[in-house]
Amino acid sequence: MLKELKDTKREDKKELKTEIRELREKLLAQQQLIRSSALPVIVLVEGWAAAGKGSMINELISEIDPRFYNVTSPAAAQAEDRYPFLYPYAKAIPENGKIMFYDSGWMEGAVRKYLRREITKKEYKEILRSVNEFERQLRDGGYLLIKLFLHIGQEEQRQRLATLRENYETQWRVTTEDIWQHNEYKLFCETYDSFMEETNELIAWHVLNGEDKRGAVRDALKILVKTIDKGLEEGKYIGKPFKEEFPLLKMPKLAEIDLSPVIEEEEYKTELKKLQTRLGQLHNTIYRKKIPVVLCYEGWDAAGKGGNIRRVARPLDPRGFDVVPISSPEPHELNRQYLWRFWTRLPRSGHVCIFDRTWYGRVMVERLEGFCKEDDWKRAYNEINEFERQLTDWGAVVLKFWIQIDQDTQLARFTDRQNTPEKQWKLTEEDWRNREKWPQYEEAVDEMLQKTSTENAPWFIIESNDKKYARIKTLKIIIKALEEACESRL
Amino acid sequence: MLKELKDTKREDKKELKTEIRELREKLLAQQQLIRSSALPVIVLVEGWAAAGKGSMINELISEIDPRFYNVTSPAAAQAEDRYPFLYPYAKAIPENGKIMFYDSGWMEGAVRKYLRREITKKEYKEILRSVNEFERQLRDGGYLLIKLFLHIGQEEQRQRLATLRENYETQWRVTTEDIWQHNEYKLFCETYDSFMEETNELIAWHVLNGEDKRGAVRDALKILVKTIDKGLEEGKYIGKPFKEEFPLLKMPKLAEIDLSPVIEEEEYKTELKKLQTRLGQLHNTIYRKKIPVVLCYEGWDAAGKGGNIRRVARPLDPRGFDVVPISSPEPHELNRQYLWRFWTRLPRSGHVCIFDRTWYGRVMVERLEGFCKEDDWKRAYNEINEFERQLTDWGAVVLKFWIQIDQDTQLARFTDRQNTPEKQWKLTEEDWRNREKWPQYEEAVDEMLQKTSTENAPWFIIESNDKKYARIKTLKIIIKALEEACESRL
Numbered sequence: 014m015l016k017e018l019k020d021t022k023r024e025d026k027k028e029l030k031t032e033i034r035e036l037r038e039k040l041l042a043q044q045q046l047i048r049s050s051a052l053p054v055i056v057l058v059e060g061w062a063a064a065g066k067g068s069m070i071n072e073l074i075s076e077i078d079p080r081f082y083n084v085t086s087p088a089a090a091q092a093e094d095r096y097p098f099l100y101p102y103a104k105a106i107p108e109n110g111k112i113m114f115y116d117s118g119w120m121e122g123a124v125r126k127y128l129r130r131e132i133t134k135k136e137y138k139e140i141l142r143s144v145n146e147f148e149r150q151l152r153d154g155g156y157l158l159i160k161l162f163l164h165i166g167q168e169e170q171r172q173r174l175a176t177l178r179e180n181y182e183t184q185w186r187v188t189t190e191d192i193w194q195h196n197e198y199k200l201f202c203e204t205y206d207s208f209m210e211e212t213n214e215l216i217a218w219h220v221l222n223g224e225d226k227r228g229a230v231r232d233a234l235k236i237l238v239k240t241i242d243k244g245l246e247e248g249k250y251i252g253k254p255f256k257e258e259f260p261l262l263k264m265p266k267l268a269e270i271d272l273s274p275v276i277e278e279e280e281y282k283t284e285l286k287k288l289q290t291r292l293g294q295l296h297n298t299i300y301r302k303k304i305p306v307v308l309c310y311e312g313w314d315a316a317g318k319g320g321n322i323r324r325v326a327r328p329l330d331p332r333g334f335d336v337v338p339i340s341s342p343e344p345h346e347l348n349r350q351y352l353w354r355f356w357t358r359l360p361r362s363g364h365v366c367i368f369d370r371t372w373y374g375r376v377m378v379e380r381l382e383g384f385c386k387e388d389d390w391k392r393a394y395n396e397i398n399e400f401e402r403q404l405t406d407w408g409a410v411v412l413k414f415w416i417q418i419d420q421d422t423q424l425a426r427f428t429d430r431q432n433t434p435e436k437q438w439k440l441t442e443e444d445w446r447n448r449e450k451w452p453q454y455e456e457a458v459d460e461m462l463q464k465t466s467t468e469n470a471p472w473f474i475i476e477s478n479d480k481k482y483a484r485i486k487t488l489k490i491i492i493k494a495l496e497e498a499c500e501s502r503l
Numbered sequence: 504m505l506k507e508l509k510d511t512k513r514e515d516k517k518e519l520k521t522e523i524r525e526l527r528e529k530l531l532a533q534q535q536l537i538r539s540s541a542l543p544v545i546v547l548v549e550g551w552a553a554a555g556k557g558s559m560i561n562e563l564i565s566e567i568d569p570r571f572y573n574v575t576s577p578a579a580a581q582a583e584d585r586y587p588f589l590y591p592y593a594k595a596i597p598e599n600g601k602i603m604f605y606d607s608g609w610m611e612g613a614v615r616k617y618l619r620r621e622i623t624k625k626e627y628k629e630i631l632r633s634v635n636e637f638e639r640q641l642r643d644g645g646y647l648l649i650k651l652f653l654h655i656g657q658e659e660q661r662q663r664l665a666t667l668r669e670n671y672e673t674q675w676r677v678t679t680e681d682i683w684q685h686n687e688y689k690l691f692c693e694t695y696d697s698f699m700e701e702t703n704e705l706i707a708w709h710v711l712n713g714e715d716k717r718g719a720v721r722d723a724l725k726i727l728v729k730t731i732d733k734g735l736e737e738g739k740y741i742g743k744p745f746k747e748e749f750p751l752l753k754m755p756k757l758a759e760i761d762l763s764p765v766i767e768e769e770e771y772k773t774e775l776k777k778l779q780t781r782l783g784q785l786h787n788t789i790y791r792k793k794i795p796v797v798l799c800y801e802g803w804d805a806a807g808k809g810g811n812i813r814r815v816a817r818p819l820d821p822r823g824f825d826v827v828p829i830s831s832p833e834p835h836e837l838n839r840q841y842l843w844r845f846w847t848r849l850p851r852s853g854h855v856c857i858f859d860r861t862w863y864g865r866v867m868v869e870r871l872e873g874f875c876k877e878d879d880w881k882r883a884y885n886e887i888n889e890f891e892r893q894l895t896d897w898g899a900v901v902l903k904f905w906i907q908i909d910q911d912t913q914l915a916r917f918t919d920r921q922n923t924p925e926k927q928w929k930l931t932e933e934d935w936r937n938r939e940k941w942p943q944y945e946e947a948v949d950e951m952l953q954k955t956s957t958e959n960a961p962w963f964i965i966e967s968n969d970k971k972y973a974r975i976k977t978l979k980i981i982i983k984a985l986e987e988a989c990e991s992r993l
Contacts, residue, residue, distance in 0.1 A: 070821045079826035086822045297672050331560045332576045336569035
């Protein structure tokens with residue numbers, strides 16, 4: 014894609030100025046339509062060091078009301094190195110009706126990491142895949158994505174870097190990384206090129222000639238105006254469900270689960286103590302080896318999630334874990350792709366994050382209550398598989414627990430809660446309403462378990478008619494998985 | 504406060520165990536009351552390295568439902584060094600009805616910075632003052648604050664550090680900072696001591712004997728249970744307004760403002776270009792000198808805030824500024840002290856943050872619409888002065904603009920918006936309702952300007968019947984302030 018730049022013929026300056034002014038006016042008019050149709054727009058501004066990414070963004074935003082756009086520089090946030098590759102980019106996605114400019118985006122992030130040898134070729138390939146998944150998920154979630162690359166030749170770059178370094182006020186802008194890029198121009202060029210080729214199919218890249226600054230602004234404005242026009246015309250896109258090959262584990266139906274297992278009080282106490290001690294030791298190793306751990310709890314109301322989580326959390330160092338309770342999304346969460354509120358809650362590497370309810374709400378409550386379209390929840394199975402693979406690619410241990418009870422046990426526990434003053438807060442009208450929809454939920458849960466139990470992020474059905482049995486079983490699963498992870502990592 | 508620890512007489516182990524169990528049960532019962540009465544609780548766990556802060560927290564939380572507490576380790580987040588001292592602590596305050604454990608808190612943060620000589624004595628004193636302000640503001644905002652210090656002697660610390668280092672699984676826990684603290688035990692002891700003495704008046708410290716682990720747990724539980732009991736009994740505290748001496752600038756009343764100034768089109772264009780160029784240069788210097796800039800916009804509806812902000816933002820490097828539009832708070836924001844949503848939006852040092860509406864909503868819309876109690880908004884003048892002083896102590900340039908128009912101009916602009924299709928979105932029913940309350944708002948604004956125009960964070964009234972005049976005036980003020988700041992900083 015990055016052909017050599019030829020001397021562009023000088024365009025008529027006045028004509029170019031008029032053209033830019035007209036395009037800006039169009040963009041200004043579009044801004045209100047973007048807002049009123051709640052369309053979220055992402056503009057990636059990638060390109061060479063000193064190609065003028067900053068000035069380009071400045072030109073693009075000059076007429077837009079500052080309330081409707083933001084600029085993010087994810088690369089600047091080094092603290093985010095302890096998160097999955099996509100984390101800083103996912104965290105910055107705009108709300109509906111707003112434009113976010115990325116200066117720069119995931120290409121720059123991936124290419125630098127790769128060329129700096131911070132990641133292996135294999136990891137780089139995984140990132141490429143995850144980028145394609147991420148872009149598709151954004152598009153399918155109604156995001157308009159525009160990808161620009163600002164291209165300049167090596168000689169032009171040399172001159173610009175030299176000029177920047179000559180001036181005291183601007184010399185700090187030239188980093189050693191920039192110099193390195195300049196010296197390795199050819200290597201970078203090939204890598205950018207192949208990155209763009211591998212991420213061009215779904216959402217095409219636009220290479221702009223950065224040597225002609227005004228021309229590049231005009232071209233970028235044209236692309237923005239055209240793409241946004243098309244997006245507004247076609248209305249918010251809702252992606253269709255798609256098939257993807259994930260190695261799925263065979264799961265039983267909930268109805269087939271034998272809920273009779275119990276544990277004796279004496280055995281429970283001994284086991285609990287032993288397992289908690291072991292988990293406490295493992296937490297140390299996990300912390301030291303920087304292994305991220307994501308534990309997901311789903312299950313019927315009153316199944317015993319809270320007590321189970323408490324037993325798992327008990328031996329953990331409180332500095333190294335978080336319990337994240339998930340309830341209905343707030344407005345700023347509803348205004349973004351549905352996985353956003355989970356991306357932003359991920360643990361740092363070496364930490365344990367326990368989700369009390371999870372992203373699986375998409376294919377349960379949101380499906381059944383009609384909070385999203387049919388295509389949305391049907392698409393979600395694969396999107397979630399991809400999301401979880403991105404977590405395990407990062408190195409996370411991802412374990413998912415379905416805490417299972419039968420209807421009689423639930424009724425008994427509801428009744429107990431109703432009759433025990435200090436437990437009444439746990440029981441809401443909604444719990445009773447959900448109970449009435451047990452068959453529909455069971456169907457949804459069965460489908461979810463079939464479609465999302467992957468080798469890398471498996472589901473475990475935990476029989477919880479006897480809560481103590483459930484706790485011991487959960488602890489054993491966690492310990493086994495963590496032992497394996499600790500053994501296999503440096 | 505940190506007396507030498509004497510050999511504590513061995514208590515009856517069984518008795519102690521019973522006592523701890525009973526206290527935990529009480530805490531468990533309180534947890535539901537904390538939730539139902541929406542009481543937010545902060546527990547600071549400070550103390551020596553290897554004093555057992557982590558295990559202590561573990562013991563305290565063991566029976567609490569993980570949905571109702573969190574543990575934060577603000578010291579771990581080095582990325583936050585580019586923010587005001589209190590930033591990581593303010594960011595972590597709990598929601599109503601939840602408990603947040605700080606491991607450790609602002610004492611450790613301040614003392615380390617001071618002894619490492621990252622801050623001067625003067626800055627340390629400022630931090631001490633800001634800590635007292637912060638604690639008072641939390642208390643006055645209904646927070647229950649419990650401050651614990653886990654004390655061990657130097658010899659005990661030596662033994663514990665040695666034990667940790669002997670074991671491969673735990674040796675990484677002993678940092679060079681810990682060793683340094685151990686070697687400088689006496690110096691740390693004096694510094695902790697004086698810090699506690701200077702922050703003891705409003706909310707008292709509790710020193711626990713960390714050499715007796717179980718005893719310390721019992722004592723901590725006792726303190727928690729007792730303080731929470733008291734808090735629940737007295738109900739959520741609402742602080743009284745208080746008087747504090749701030750050097751205030753004399754401000755005119757809005758009615759006295761002459762709104763006739765205008766600027767000729769030709770002069771406007773020339774000036775705008777000149778000023779924007781200058782601001783662009785200054786942005787470079789600000790970035791390089793890491794000066795944080797906070798620009799606050801308030802003003803009547805249709806006064807021209809948006810257009811004014813756009814002219815200021817135009818020459819700025821988009822990587823180095825953010826425009827933060829403030830609208831009604833979302834639930835998670837309402838559930839915390841009212842300044843929280845501004846703390847979390849502060850710029851990094853070297854960046855410019857433009858607030859389109861601000862924390863002054865507290866003494867305008869929240870006051871007039873009854874969204875907070877009278878004591879709350881009356882107290883807010885001083886709280887805001889303190890907050891802004893914390894920003895300027897940090898090094899920020901804080902400028903506040905009141906964009907002023909008269910009622911006729913507003914009506915003309917409303918009418919224009921109503922009649923221009925692409926501007927209609929800007930006009931809401933609420934704007935008309937607010938307009939009816941012009942006299943009440945004017946009274947509130949006058950009071951606000953009188954009480955919060957401090958030398959370090961002054962208000963500027965911007966005559967905006969002529970928007971162009973307003974933009975030029977604002978730009979000039981910003982440039983002057985930034986030039987002064989750039990000159991006076993290294």
